[in-house]
Amino acid sequence: MSKEFLYTEIANGIAAQIRSGALKSGDKLPSVRTLCKEHQISMNTAKRIFLELESQSLIDSKPQSGYFVSASLAITLPLPEASRPSLIANHNEPDELISTVYENMGKNDLTLFSIAIPSGDLLPLAKLKKEIVSATRALKAGGTEYEELQGNLKLRRMIALRSLSWGGNFNETDLVTTNGGMNALSFCLMALGKPGDTIAIESPCYPGILQLATGLGLKVLELPTHPSTGIEIETLKKVIPAIDICLLIPNFNTPLGSCMSDENKKEVVRLLAEHNIPLIEDDVYGDIYFGSHRPKCCKSFDKEGNVLYCSSISKTLAPGYRVGWIAPGKYKDKILKLKLLHSTSSISIVNEAVANFLKTGRYEKHLHQLRKTLQSNYQNYVQTIAESFPAGTKTSRPQGGLSLWVEFDKNIQTRKLYDLAIKENISIAPGRMFTLQDQFENCMRLCIGLPWSEETRLKLQQVGNMAKKL
Amino acid sequence: MSKEFLYTEIANGIAAQIRSGALKSGDKLPSVRTLCKEHQISMNTAKRIFLELESQSLIDSKPQSGYFVSASLAITLPLPEASRPSLIANHNEPDELISTVYENMGKNDLTLFSIAIPSGDLLPLAKLKKEIVSATRALKAGGTEYEELQGNLKLRRMIALRSLSWGGNFNETDLVTTNGGMNALSFCLMALGKPGDTIAIESPCYPGILQLATGLGLKVLELPTHPSTGIEIETLKKVIPAIDICLLIPNFNTPLGSCMSDENKKEVVRLLAEHNIPLIEDDVYGDIYFGSHRPKCCKSFDKEGNVLYCSSISKTLAPGYRVGWIAPGKYKDKILKLKLLHSTSSISIVNEAVANFLKTGRYEKHLHQLRKTLQSNYQNYVQTIAESFPAGTKTSRPQGGLSLWVEFDKNIQTRKLYDLAIKENISIAPGRMFTLQDQFENCMRLCIGLPWSEETRLKLQQVGNMAKKL
Incomplete structure (x- = not known):
């Protein structure tokens, strides 16, 4: 097995443990020396692995103490269950809902949490x-x-x-x-x-x-x-x-x-x-x-x-x-x-x-930057959701992409949340859009491709506050 | 009836007579004076009408003699009959022929008589x-x-x-x-x-x-x-x-x-x-x-x-x-x-x-120029066909567009002509491509959107000579 390959394998292994929650925020990681012994790698390789994980904001180094799982990863919300759709092919189109959401996207000054594309601000125009x-x-x-x-x-x-x-x-x-x-x-x-x-x-x-x-x-x-x-x-x-x-x-x-x-x-x-x-x-x-x-x-x-x-x-x-x-x-x-x-x-x-x-x-350079931005966005979204969304809110834990799936308590209907939000010039994508069956009424998709700013945070908070009222 | 409208009506009427062949190349047109009397229009209007027809290359003026139907219109070939397809919806696709023609279009240095688009040379790039x-x-x-x-x-x-x-x-x-x-x-x-x-x-x-x-x-x-x-x-x-x-x-x-x-x-x-x-x-x-x-x-x-x-x-x-x-x-x-x-x-x-x-x-300016070029191309195509295609060749008489339809004697198969022409880097569109029935085997479409040049004329002549051999 090549050195380079081994290095990637080990780094990915630790990253996966962190992302899955097996290693939690604040947990101490093994020392550079321990890592060397465990995997029979050089000190240099071990250090590169920690540097890589640090650059991904997964770990923080503390002088004289070693490496710890990043504090900003502290906030993970419970994961929604796997979906359980009926296995009989059926057909109950959410056409009207989809039309409403798409038509409203044309409005000016809308905060577009509803469409899974990166904002122009993140592109090399x-x-x-x-x-x-x-x-x-x-x-x-x-x-x-x-x-x-x-x-x-x-x-x-x-x-x-x-x-x-x-x-x-x-x-x-x-x-x-x-x-x-x-x-x-x-x-x-x-x-x-x-x-x-x-x-x-x-x-x-x-x-x-x-x-x-x-x-x-x-x-x-x-x-x-x-x-x-x-x-x-x-x-x-x-x-x-x-x-x-x-x-x-x-x-x-x-x-x-x-x-x-x-x-x-x-x-x-x-x-x-x-x-x-x-x-x-x-x-x-x-x-x-x-x-x-x-x-x-x-x-x-x-x-x-x-x-x-x-x-x-x-x-x-x-x-x-x-x-x-x-x-x-x-x-x-x-x-x-x-x-x-x-x-x-x-x-x-x-x-x-x-x-x-x-x-x-x-x-490649652009992608490198975009990935960092999206990952950091994801963490900011989850933090804001943890702070200001109703108790019991669950979110997916994407390890890539532009989407965050949010599951509310059964009583919170995202169609109603949509109606409230659009009046405040915020567009979300209600869960019912994503199925031909009667499910996901308490879910929604958020796009994490917006540039993160105080305004984005406030808009997201606002969605949370509206959900609390429902 | 407004003056302007009357002027257009009369000009179009004469143009139509010329195009339909009712007035033939070399025919003398009525004098300006006669036109005034006939239509009760002013001398100026009558002169404008002749100028308009002249600008369309439909008539020529001869000093001291008056206006004559243009010599370059001399050449009209017989018109093909109306098509008589079977009226039962049927389905005999010329898929293979179409694929061959389209695939060969990718060849370099091809004279493309086969595709109905204007050449880049005619566009305001x-x-x-x-x-x-x-x-x-x-x-x-x-x-x-x-x-x-x-x-x-x-x-x-x-x-x-x-x-x-x-x-x-x-x-x-x-x-x-x-x-x-x-x-x-x-x-x-x-x-x-x-x-x-x-x-x-x-x-x-x-x-x-x-x-x-x-x-x-x-x-x-x-x-x-x-x-x-x-x-x-x-x-x-x-x-x-x-x-x-x-x-x-x-x-x-x-x-x-x-x-x-x-x-x-x-x-x-x-x-x-x-x-x-x-x-x-x-x-x-x-x-x-x-x-x-x-x-x-x-x-x-x-x-x-x-x-x-x-x-x-x-x-x-x-x-x-x-x-x-x-x-x-x-x-x-x-x-x-x-x-x-x-x-x-x-x-x-x-x-x-x-x-x-x-x-x-x-x-609008570009279209004005393009129309003139295409009309003049059409006349040049017909002249060349009359000169160098087999006796009995018929052509359509388009009054616009990019296509000229050519009908040969029944014995001349345009599939065979295609095979010969493509070897000489000339692409034509055999008639059988344009139907799902067994018809038009002796027809082809020529695109008149190429810039007219000595080379174009020679290539067209070449097609005629190949057809003569078939």
């Missing part, structure tokens, strides 16, 4: 503008021509290169670009599903996916999902004869922020391939992990081309550019045909700009 | 670049944010304003932007059609529409279509009980270049509304007319919101920007929902750039 200008200069005919059908070659090469870090191991021919992540999912569902087919998804689930699936005439089977570890494999096994497609967000999904273990990812891939059920994997949040390394994907374990891997830069770089992609495995021809017919070509200018941005290496 | 740069400056967060769902407000206002010229009379709330024209058609078909429904279209028809319809599980009923005047109303009446949706390109459609009369447009709208059959109108070529004024649309006569009007700037300004729109009438809610689910948002930067370009008035 000046550098992106430069890349747009360069793209209009570099592209043939200034970007007014159609791109090749599969998409910008440079961009596909960069995505392929980045996929090496999580075992995607793509090459450029494996990829097809799309107009953002939803367009990627839409092509996958159109390629695979026919009306009456059943699709298995996480529960709670991103409302766009629910509406897309039902809009295409699919039946939706919601799977029990744990807020930290994702879907339950045992249940998937049971329902497998009843499903035709599976769609998962295995890494830091919205709204829960859960992340499946490698083991579970591998098992899901094996199981679905065995039954010839295609898996659509949405990995838009995979790059914004709070820990020390990027999690793998289901696609990392896909030997048969049965996983259609979808991602985008909408959650990390520029939502409005609509730059996304699919690695469609054995369904590539179908996806290419759909792309030709439904959108003809991606938009050259934004795709070229993003390709060049990725090429400069600026994307 | 420098001004568009400037608008892109301005857009990244003007937009909030540099265009990285989602747009409002209905699309860029400024763009919708400009489209609404321009629609006044043909009786569209939109306001901004009537419009929804899309990622280009195909995306507009795709949303309309997804909103209206369910598998097994029957859609009536022109024959020959744009292959993208055929594939989109069959891809969504629709049955396709091809209507007999005249190369100059479009679909036959009498046949539409007969088949109306068998159809669920109708999709037409009434103005300068591809591949024929036909244009329906106002009367026929009005009647189609009335007929379909009476039977509650929605009409999808694709008007992407409406702005590139060769005559003196823009034709009306079916939408001009739509009182009940039954027409879903689709258009874009892909055929006139910047194909690669993918900026299109729908005026969906009473289907607006459905279209908005589809847009939200399948693409989330249009791409802010290109939409803002196009909006501003339209606002400066540059678009």
Whole structure:
């Protein structure tokens, strides 16, 4: 085992213990010397491990005393239980609620806790503008021509290169670009599903996916999902004869922020391939992990081309550019045909700009900063919730992504909370939006992609105070 | 009747006579004096009429002799007959042929007679670049944010304003932007059609529409279509009980270049509304007319919101920007929902750039020039075809648009011609691509959107010589 690998393994192990709560705030960590002995590593390596954990704000050093689990991690709230949706595919759309929430988002001066995208304040806007200008200069005919059908070659090469870090191991021919992540999912569902087919998804689930699936005439089977570890494999096994497609967000999904273990990812891939059920994997949040390394994907374990891997830069770089992609495995021809017919070509200018941005290496730097900001936001959110939300409030413990799932006492209806909050120009996403069943009425999703400020804190407090009144 | 109106009426009347061939090349026109008497107009008005016709290259003045029908119009070839497809909806897709043609388009140094878009050489590239740069400056967060769902407000206002010229009379709330024209058609078909429904279209028809319809599980009923005047109303009446949706390109459609009369447009709208059959109108070529004024649309006569009007700037300004729109009438809610689910948002930067370009008035100037170029191209194509194509070759007589339809003698198979031409780096579009039936094997579509040059002429000659050998 290489030194570097060992180092990462140990650091991750400790981080996981802290995040899971096995090591609690204020707990003393083993000394540098003990760590050396235990793992047979050098002093230098041991010190690097502590430095890494410190840089992640997981531990603090106290002069002459050693390392302690960070005080700012003190506040963890109880975790909601895993969801228990009915396993009969049913269909009770929260359309009206979703429409209301989306329509109100157009209001001015709104504090947008309801939408899972990073605020413009967290994005490298000046550098992106430069890349747009360069793209209009570099592209043939200034970007007014159609791109090749599969998409910008440079961009596909960069995505392929980045996929090496999580075992995607793509090459450029494996990829097809799309107009953002939803367009990627839409092509996958159109390629695979026919009306009456059943699709298995996480529960709670991103409302766009629910509406897309039902809009295409699919039946939706919601799977029990744990807020930290994702879907339950045992249940998937049971329902497998009843499903035709599976769609998962295995890494830091919205709204829960859960992340499946490698083991579970591998098992899901094996199981679905065995039954010839295609898996659509949405990995838009995979790059914004709070820990020390990027999690793998289901696609990392896909030997048969049965996983259609979808991602985008909408959650990390520029939502409005609509730059996304699919690695469609054995369904590539179908996806290419759909792309030709439904959108003809991606938009050259934004795709070229993003390709060049990725090429400069600026994307990695930006992600590094964004991850830190989001992790620190998460901690600030939880602290504020602990201070000012009703007693008994539970929250998910995302280790990446843009979402925090909040569960109130059964008596607190988040639809009502929504109505109160929107009057104060605060938008939240009520839990009922994330299911086709009668559940999550006492839950809500908060976006942690806003810049943290005294104002954000006050708005969040205000939501808490309103909830207390309910 | 106003003077201005009278002037336009008379000029158009003469232009129509020339284009239809009633007045032939070299024919002497009535004198200025005679025109004054006949129509009771002033000498000045009569002179303006001749000047207008001269500027359209329809007539030439000869000193001391008067005005004559232009010599360059001399060459008109016989018109193909109206198509006679079977009226039973059937399905014999030319998929393989279409794939071959599209795949080969990626080749370098190809003379692209096969794709109906204007060459970059005919587009205002420098001004568009400037608008892109301005857009990244003007937009909030540099265009990285989602747009409002209905699309860029400024763009919708400009489209609404321009629609006044043909009786569209939109306001901004009537419009929804899309990622280009195909995306507009795709949303309309997804909103209206369910598998097994029957859609009536022109024959020959744009292959993208055929594939989109069959891809969504629709049955396709091809209507007999005249190369100059479009679909036959009498046949539409007969088949109306068998159809669920109708999709037409009434103005300068591809591949024929036909244009329906106002009367026929009005009647189609009335007929379909009476039977509650929605009409999808694709008007992407409406702005590139060769005559003196823009034709009306079916939408001009739509009182009940039954027409879903689709258009874009892909055929006139910047194909690669993918900026299109729908005026969906009473289907607006459905279209908005589809847009939200399948693409989330249009791409802010290109939409803002196009909006501003339209606002400066540059678009009108550009269109004016483009129309002249295309009309002159058409005449050059026909002249070259007359000179170097096999005897008996017929062509359509488009009065706008980007397409010229060529019909050879029955023995000349354009699939074979395609194979020969592509070896010489020339791409044509064989007629069989434009139908789901066994017809048009001896036809092809030529794009007239290439800049005319000695090279273009030689390549076209080359196609003619290859056809002669077949």
